[in-house]
Each structure stands twice: as structure tokens, then as C-alpha cells.
Amino acid sequence: MDFNLQEDSPEMTEFRKEVRAWMEENMQGGEHLRWSASWSTREDEEEYGFRRALGEKLGKKGWLFPMFPEEYGGAGLSVDHQFVLETELSRYGLNLTHIFYTLARIVAPVLLHWGSEEQKREFLPPITRGEIVVWQVLTEPQSGSDVANCQTRAIRDGDDYVVNGQKVMVGHHLPPDALWTLVCTDPDGKRHENLSWLHIPANLPGVTIQHMHLMMGIKNAVFFDNVRVPAKYLVGGENNGWKVAHTHLELEHGGDGRVGTDPVVDRVVDYCRNHDVGGKPLIDDPHVRDTIADMILEINTVNRMNRRIFWHRFVKQPHAYGGAQFRYYQRMVRLRNGERLQKIMGADALIPDHGVHEVLDFEYVIRSGPGQLHGGGTLDTDRLIFARRAGIGRATKEQAPDTV
Amino acid sequence: MDLRLNEDQEMFKKVAGDFVQAEAPTTMLTQQFLKKETFLPDLYAKIAGLGWLGMLMPEQYGGTGLSYLDCGVVFEELGRGPVPGPVFSSGVLAAQIVLDGGSDAQKQELLPAICGGDAIVIPAIGDHGAHWGPETVATTCSQSGDTLTLQGTKRHVYDAGGATAFLCAVRGGDGGVSVVLVDRNARGVTVTPHTGFMVSVSEVSLDGVQVPAGNVIGSAGAGWELLDKAAEKAIPILCAYKVGACQEVYEFTVQYTNERRAFGQLIGRFQRVQDHCVELSIHMDRARMATYETLWLLDEGMPAEAGVHESKAAASEGYHQACSYSHMVHAGPGTDYLHPLMVHSVLAHTLYQYLGTPDYHKRRMVDALYPRT
Structure with a gap:
């Protein structure tokens, strides 16, 4: 076993030096980007422009998807390179593609797995090079966790599909270039056999996007009104969408794997060192220390679960329940940590601190706590998936789909 | 990063796993736990023969000089039994105390005997049951010439049943803590097994016990530092044992x-039952991941203090919680003392506070990471 996240082989030491030097050079003027994420609503146009440009520069080097083949916009590198890139970017609180484009990190592997050669050559490079923003667009007013109950219809008409319907609570506050979505292509067909995946350019006539103001920040409603989508944009075959969904949802439901860490504990400790009660720093209060201990134990576990998934995925080791277990636990920990922040800081924790990035802001951690419990499927779906994968109440354990 | 065991470790795992199935089957363990007869001399001799006592000890002292990870892999399998007896308390913890603190002569005399299974040396540290730390040492030690006289009662001594000697923490006239080797058969030593919801724990009373002054292990007055440092190396091995126990509980719970059918279907079809299994798995994996990372840190010679305390907190709490969730799934049948869950449940309660409660170790973890100002 080897748990080292820093020491590398001589070749990787050189690569790490190269990445670190590159990041130092290209992050100049982008200090605001530290700990940034694509869903922040505090980012102004200039900051957004910087982030996009950084993503494109990384993409041009193939570093957003280092393990993807070069012909699809990757760099054809090894898992060790990916690991070095992930750890170096996490020093800035960044996380490869996830940070730049909503869910490209999920869309691209699914396309790589299910797309035709023509689709891979057309769709992948702009995504993997960070040139376009793709949104995952799945939730509908009447189908949340029950995503197979999709009502948005795409009916074949000549060389196009005509799309009508509505998706909700998707994307973020800045506009997308393409939408990656599940549609019903056979309204009379059997459940799970009536769905297809469509890649929809966001600028097609009939697509309307409206902001929704939610607890976690800005999301959107997307309306499709007789949108004509070329049939060649259907991925994975007509009425085969549920199988494509398996790959997609496995990645979304914790099967993705990251090596970065959550900095919340260090920030809490900083606060406690700099705030006194009755002349004594909060950090010396035994109750505060006990609360911090619980945060550390849980966050360390979240980080270790995440790294374990990363390793299983990229070293191609079989894994079963890890994704669902991680996703359930991570979200419960985040919710509990919200309450712990209030225990330690009281009302201070509820006031936005504009001096830090939103993602790091205690107020955001607390406010997003209940909301992040169900993004991409409720806690209950995670536990259901766990039960299937672990073989609870069933003789055969369901296998995790291949996630590329 | 690599989460695989190496070839040797895979072999250790296989050998230890087969040994547990053949030599310590569940049906035998449930009977032994019910009778509270958990020191099994024949089993212990076989374990000694396999070289599993003193795995962390250098070969010159009769040990096998293996890595922490190697040793952890074997203990994880032993925990699946769970194989009872002083394999950890004598073969890992006491051996480490002697190795770290003993004189050359003491090491030559004690360690080969511990590793061979002839001597079973049991740490008897705190006088009180509830806590762990130097303040729990109350047994007094007064010196007259070359003789020490010990007076006090060690309330909860784990694995005292098979002991040939004890490593007693005592308080000298100057208030300092020392570690003293006391023969089990010395006049004034009484070992009384506890009843109740635990196993393998006895009260050891020391009533005017006289031992030679040469029996002090390490420097007089520096006993707690010696114990603390030795425990830091030994504790992750105990955690691996509990991780194996959690794994066993998880597997028979899922099975x-x-x-079991209820209301016309398998109980695993009920989401409430599934939820118990999810929580059980999280406690198991949390303990497993912290423990193995810490074993690796120790092998690499990197700072491991916070990891040791984190592992102990996670493993003690994890084993306890794993059993609780398993009870929720098993309901009535799981409360029969002849059910394997009861073996684990009793042991999980016994080990919860052994060498410090989870809360104690959480605080030590925070102290290691963020020292008080």
C-alpha cells in the first residue's frame, strides 16, 4: 500500500515541477480564482473571463482531460499524470474540468464511452479543450430522482428530432453552449426502453433559459418549444438512453473520484485562533475543540473515500458500493458541518464574508447544506444504489457500470 | 498512491484467514465467550508457532521484524474470528514497551519469551476504569533498599487471565510514574475476573507486592512517556483487529x-434495513481507511500521532456502532449468546475504552494537529 499524495517517481517529479511552474505563471492575476467553482454567483465578468481563459489554456495542453486520447482533445497521459495535475490544481482549490464547466467531467467520459466515432470527433474536442460550456439537464418538474419518468419528448421528423418539454433546477448563472439531456423518444414504449440521450446546442431556436433563485444559488429552467435537433446529435442509439444514463449517473453519483481536500477545518481553526471570548482564544475552548474533532474525523473520511474511488476508477480496479456510500456520507457530513459552524461561531457563521470566495464562505456552507442533499438525486437514491451494489436483500450484487 | 496489498501481505491474509476458520470457528468462540473463558492456551501456542507474537519485534529478540502493514493484515484476519487471547496485549503492546524502555538484559530475557509465547506479559496501566492517561495511575510504589513495594488495585486489566507477568504503571514517592514488571505469582497479587457485559477483563490487586528494584522498565519517573510512545506504535495494530471484526459483522449482516424473510419478503428489501447496512459500512470503512493510512505512515517513519488517535477513535466507535447496526438488522436472533453477533457485541463494548475512549483520542488528535495556545 502507498498513501503518498506528494512523492513521485523521477519522471513525475519533473512533470510536477512543470505543472507547478505553469500554474504559477498562468495564475498570475487570477488570485480571485482560488477555491473558485462554477456555481459561484459572486464572480464578475472579468473574473469569469479569466477563468474561461485559464480553462482554455489548460485544455490546449490536453491537461483538462489528461488521460483522454489526443485525437479527442486529451493528452494521452497516464493516471500518474492525472494524479499530479489533480493534486497541483487542488493547491489552488481548483479541480480540472469540474471547476471550469458544469459537468464536462461527466459528459466527456460518457461521450467517449457511448458516442459514435463521428460524434466523438465533433463533440469531444471543444469540451475537453475547455472551449464550450455544457450543462447536464436532467431534472423535470415531475421527475427528480425518478429520472426515467422523463416527459420531455423528442419525436423524429425527417433528419431532426423535434423536442418539446421542460427541465428545471439545472446549470448555473452563466449561459451554456450545449445541453446534455435525456428525452423520451417513444412515448408509448416501456419504461427504461423509451429514452434517448441528446446533445442539444443551446443556441437552437426554441430553447429558452430562465433563472431560478434557489437556496444554493442560481439554477435555471430550460424550455424546449419545437426545437429541431439534428438526428446525428442522438448519442448511444435511439431508445438506448437508459444505458447511457447508467454510465452518466454512476459518475454523478460519486463514481467520479477526486483527490482534492475540503479546506473547511483549516478555516474554522483560523477563525478560532483569531476570535477571543473573555480574553481566551476560541481554539482553547474544550467544546470548540471537540466540535472540530468531529469535523476532522468526518472530513478525513470523506476525502479518503473520494481518493479511494479515484484510485479504483483510474487504476481499473473493480469497485462496488463506493460511489453511493461516498455521496450519501459526504452530503450528510456537509449538512452536519453547517450546524457545527454555527455551534462554534454563532451568528457570525450566517453573515456572508465577501473577503473569501463563496465556496469557502461559512454562510454558503450552511445555506447550501440542506439544498446539496438532493442535487443529482436524493440521499435515498444513494442508499438504494448502495443496497443493490452491496447485495442487500438480493443474491447477486449489481455491478457498477464502466466509467472510462 | 496504491491501495493494493503486496504479494507477501496477500499470503499473510490467506494464511491467517484460513487459520481463523480452522482453529477458531464461530461455534467454538460463542461457547468460549459465553463461559468467559477466552484465554485458550493451545490456540495461543499455535499462534506463537506461526510467528504472530512479536511481529514488530526485531529478529534478534525472537520476533519476525515485519512491517506495521504486514502485522495489521494478520491482525485484521484475527479480528474476524475474533480470535481472543493476549496476542495483541502481550505480543504487540507489552513487547513494544519492553523494546522501547527495557535494558539490554531485560530485552534479552523478556522479548524472546514473549515472542515464543512462554511469557505472557500484560500491561496493567490505569487504576480506574473510566479513563486513560497518567492521572489514572494511583498504585503506589515505595522503595526500601533494592526492594519496591507496590500497593493498589488495577480495576480493569484486559487479558489478565493468561498472564505470567504484568507491566504495572505505578506512582513513586515523588509523584512520577514508572513501569514495573511484576510476576503473576508474586505474593500479594490477586487476579479476579470481572463478570458483566465484557470479556477478558480482570481486576488485578497488588497488596504489598514486593519486587526487585531492577524490575523497573525504562527510567524511573518517565513511565508515562514510555507507555504513551509504545501505545502510539501498538494502537494501530489493535485498530486493524477491530477493522477485521467490523468486516466480519458486515458480511454476516448482509448475508x-x-x-431472513418477514412480511412475505427478504428483509434486505426493506429500505430501513438497507439504511442500517449503509451506516454499518461507513463505520467499517472509516475505521479501515484511517487505520491503514496510519500503519503506512508508521512504516514510512512519517509523523503519525494524529493518525494513531484518529484511528483509535474511529475503530473503537466503529466496532461499537457496527454491532449496534447489526443488532438492528438481526433483532431477536442476534441477542442469543450463541449467535456470532454476541461475540462481537461483547468484545466491541470491552474494547471501546481499552487504551482510551474515542473522546479521549479525538482530543489527542486535535492536540496533535492544532496545539493549544
């Missing part, structure tokens, strides 16, 4: 969800 039960596939066998």
Missing part, C-alpha cells in the same frame, strides 16, 4: 438480509 442475513438475504436469508
